[in-house]
Every structure is written in structure tokens, then in C-alpha cells.
Amino acid sequence: MKTKVIVLSEDAKTSPSRLFRFLNSLNYNIRVKETCFGAYIEGEDEVVDEVANIVRNLERNKIFCKDRGYPIWDKRVCRAYRGGGPRFGFHQLEAEQRTLELISKGLEELEKGNLEDEEIDKKYKEITSRYKKLDVEKFKEILEIETDRY
Numbered sequence: 001m002k003t004k005v006i007v008l009s010e011d012a013k014t015s016p017s018r019l020f021r022f023l024n025s026l027n028y029n030i031r032v033k034e035t036c037f038g039a040y041i042e043g044e045d046e047v048v049d050e051v052a053n054i055v056r057n058l059e060r061n062k063i064f065c066k067d068r069g070y071p072i073w074d075k076r077v078c079r080a081y082r083g084g085g086p087r088f089g090f091h092q093l094e095a096e097q098r099t100l101e102l103i104s105k106g107l108e109e110l111e112k113g114n115l116e117d118e119e120i121d122k123k124y125k126e127i128t129s130r131y132k133k134l135d136v137e138k139f140k141e142i143l144e145i146e147t148d149r150y
Contacts, residue, residue, distance in 0.1 A: 002048045003068040006038040006055055007093065009100035012062035022058065026051060033072045037097050038063070042072045061107040064100055 008014055014022075020034035023041060028051050030043035041048055041055075052065040075081040077088055110120075 001042065001071065002045045003040055003042040003071050004048050004052050004065050005040055005068045005093070006052070007064045007066075007097055007100065008038045009062045009064070009104045010097070011101045011104065012059055014059050014063065019055070019063075023051070023055070026054065031072055037093065040068060040072050061104045061111075062100075064103075 006019065008016065008019065016034050016036060016038055019039050020032060023030070023032045023039060028043065028047055030041050030047060030051055032042075033040040041051055043051075056063050056065060070077045073080075079085060079087055
């Protein structure tokens with residue numbers, strides 16, 4: 001049994017309700033739950049993977065899937081059973097969804113062939129150079145200072 005999260009990019013033409021209807025129209029033995037960011041699908045591993053591939057190709061580079069650690073309606077994470085509030089991991093998923101539009105545009109540019117490997121490497125190095133890695137010894141020093149405070 002497997003559960004997948006299907007997340008729509010902000011610039012996707014598909015809405016969560018349209019995605020939900022599409023998933024339910026497929027002739028597969030799956031459970032579907034509509035969410036604010038897309039849907040959950042659940043079923044046998046091979047079936048869920050096959051449906052995920054169909055859905056991703058529905059609107060290429062605008063629909064993303066990942067495995068979910070809990071089944072649909074799991075009482076440990078479901079808001080209906082926990083008395084409301086965001087579910088565990090919701091804020092992370094929300095942050096990930098905001099980046100999907102940029103990822104989508106990058107994938108489209110790659111598919112068009114508008115970017116060469118050297119250009120991609122140059123951009124990557126430019127972006128990552130903004131974020132210097134913290135020296136391990138400096139990190140240990142910071143931890144000791146913070147630990148001493150408490």
C-alpha cells in the first residue's frame with residue numbers, strides 16, 4: 001500500500017477539484033482525497049506509481065508527486081481527528097509548492113534546449129556561491145556559546 005502527494009504548481013491550469021475529478025474518472029483501484037494543493041492518492045504500489053505517471057503527463061512540468069508517510073485519513077495526522085490546525089509537514093509542503101513555479105519554468109527551458117550545460121553550471125555556481133558553507137569548528141563554537149546560555 002502506498003500513498004502519494006500530488007502537488008500542483010501555482011501556474012498549473014489544473015485546479016485541485018479538476019484533478020480530483022480526473023483521478024476519480026480513471027479506471028484504477030485507488031482512493032483519492034482532494035487537498036488545497038492538489039490531491040492524495042492511495043492504493044497498491046504499482047497502481048499508485050502508474051497513476052502518478054499519468055497525472056504528471058497530464059500537465060507536464062506543472063504537476064509534481066512525492067511519497068507520503070501516512071495513509072489517507074490516518075488519525076495521527078488527519079485534521080478531522082486532531083481537532084483542526086495544520087497537519088504535520090503542511091508548512092514545509094506549502095514552502096515547497098511556492099518554488100514549483102520556478103522549477104517548472106526551469107524544466108521547460110531545459111526541454112526547449114535554451115540552456116547549455118555550461119550555462120547551467122555557471123548559474124548554479126553563481127547561486128551557490130552566495131551561500132558560504134559554515135566551517136565545522138565555527139559551528140561547534142556557536143553551539144557551545146548557545147549551550148552555555150541555557
